Amino acid sequence: MLGGLSLAHPVLPGPGPHVAGAAEAIKALRGGAAAMVIQTVTLQPAEAASNMRRAAHGKDGLWHMDPCSPLPFDRWVEQEFAPALQAAREAGVPAIASVGYAPDEVAVMGVRLAAMGADALLLDTSRTERAAIQPALQALAGLSLPVLVKLGPHHGEDLADLAAELEPWAAAFCLIGAFGPVLALDADRPGDSPGLGFLSGAPIRPVAQRFVFDVARRVKRPVIAAGGIATGLDAVTAMLLGASAVMVSTAALAGGPGTYGCIAGEVNDWLDGHGYGDSGEIRGAYIRKYGGGQRVVVEKEEAPQLVAEACIKCTFCETVCFYDAITAPAKTLPTIQEAPCFECGLCVSACPTGALQFRPRDEVTRSGGGEGSGPWQS
Numbered sequence: 001m002l003g004g005l006s007l008a009h010p011v012l013p014g015p016g017p018h019v020a021g022a023a024e025a026i027k028a029l030r031g032g033a034a035a036m037v038i039q040t041v042t043l044q045p046a047e048a049a050s051n052m053r054r055a056a057h058g059k060d061g062l063w064h065m066d067p068c069s070p071l072p073f074d075r076w077v078e079q080e081f082a083p084a085l086q087a088a089r090e091a092g093v094p095a096i097a098s099v100g101y102a103p104d105e106v107a108v109m110g111v112r113l114a115a116m117g118a119d120a121l122l123l124d125t126s127r128t129e130r131a132a133i134q135p136a137l138q139a140l141a142g143l144s145l146p147v148l149v150k151l152g153p154h155h156g157e158d159l160a161d162l163a164a165e166l167e168p169w170a171a172a173f174c175l176i177g178a179f180g181p182v183l184a185l186d187a188d189r190p191g192d193s194p195g196l197g198f199l200s201g202a203p204i205r206p207v208a209q210r211f212v213f214d215v216a217r218r219v220k221r222p223v224i225a226a227g228g229i230a231t232g233l234d235a236v237t238a239m240l241l242g243a244s245a246v247m248v249s250t251a252a253l254a255g256g257p258g259t260y261g262c263i264a265g266e267v268n269d270w271l272d273g274h275g276y277g278d279s280g281e282i283r284g285a286y287i288r289k290y291g292g293g294q295r296v297v298v299e300k301e302e303a304p305q306l307v308a309e310a311c312i313k314c315t316f317c318e319t320v321c322f323y324d325a326i327t328a329p330a331k332t333l334p335t336i337q338e339a340p341c342f343e344c345g346l347c348v349s350a351c352p353t354g355a356l357q358f359r360p361r362d363e364v365t366r367s368g369g370g371e372g373s374g375p376w377q378s
């Protein structure tokens with residue numbers, strides 16, 4: 001269950017262009033999405049479809065300027081929401097309508113969507129002033145359906161405080177979807193540079209992870225992670241940080257509607273492979289382990305250790321070590337000197353095969369190698 005919704009698995013579409021209308025939302029359901037979600041609608045449509053622009057940003061990142069649906073609300077209801085709702089009913093999944101942005105607008109739309117049979121509303125606050133979020137939620141409070149609210153860092157660093165204030169009216173929190181506005185400029189191609197817009201996908205994953213952790217350890221309502229979820233491992237990571245479900249957007253634009261089912265399958269495989277019965281067993285494990293203070297590598301008194309059989313002798317670890325603590329001649333296993341090593345962790349994260357792993361310093365010097373147990377098993 002998620003905020004009163006029954007889901008077969010925890011992977012949902014985010015309310016973006018990959019579910020621009022009923023046709024795309026139905027494809028998402030066929031691709032394994034656990035709920036029907038359509039791009040955010042407003043009473044007043046986006047001014048022009050030409051305002052929608054997108055550009056690839058690095059590997060697995062997306063710069064975009066995606067306004068809400070370009071259809072007027074009444075036409076959107078008839079042309080998009082009604083057939084999508086019907087498809088959701090036939091598929092036996094919840095239908096979530098994403099609405100924005102001002103309190104008076106969402107109040108009008110909420111009444112209509114609730115009367116049609118929407119199972120939940122998602123309050124999209126990407127263009128809502130912080131002070132208007134609570135009134136918007138209160139405007140929807142009289143409806144007999146759960147209201148999820150999407151929050152992002154443009155509302156401030158203290159999203160946990162904001163979520164705690166909003167908790168009486170919110171059935172669940174979605175964090176963060178996208179980050180921005182950002183400015184993307186290429187000095188050699190200024191005319192083709194995207195400019196001001198929003199960033200989503202892999203580049204914002206650590207930002208989303210931070211806010212999921214912040215909010216999930218503060219509130220009792222479920223948290224949905226959105227931002228850079230592209231694999232089952234990303235989803236599992238979000239669950240360790242406290243998420244009950246994930247929303248997928250950029251990865252589905254790149255990978256197609258089958259992405260949702262693929263990620264859900266990968267989550268199950270990870271849980272099976274690690275001996276867990278369901279995602280509830282791992283939810284918030286990071287909070288329980290580090291909720292009183294973030295893991296800081298230098299405080300752990302750990303040192304990198306080579307797992308020789310995993311090393312492909314690529315020499316990369318020698319290149320990335322600023323402190324000359326690693327010697328890795330070509331076609332030779334690297335050696336790591338203890339004295340100059342600052343335990344910064346860069347080599348461990350950069351090794352392409354996972355052949356370098358952190359181990360307690362005394363264990364490294366005593367045993368000189370070997371595999372350990374998984375970090376989430378006690």
Ligand code: SF4
Pocket residue numbers: 306310311312313314315316317318328334350351352353354355356
């Ligand atoms: S980066 Fe990893 S795989 Fe490459 S030489 Fe170093 S330990 Fe081996």
Ligand code: SF4
Pocket residue numbers: 304320321322323324325326336340341342343344345346347348
């Ligand atoms: S942990 Fe940092 S200092 Fe130590 S060997 Fe790796 S890169 Fe060098």
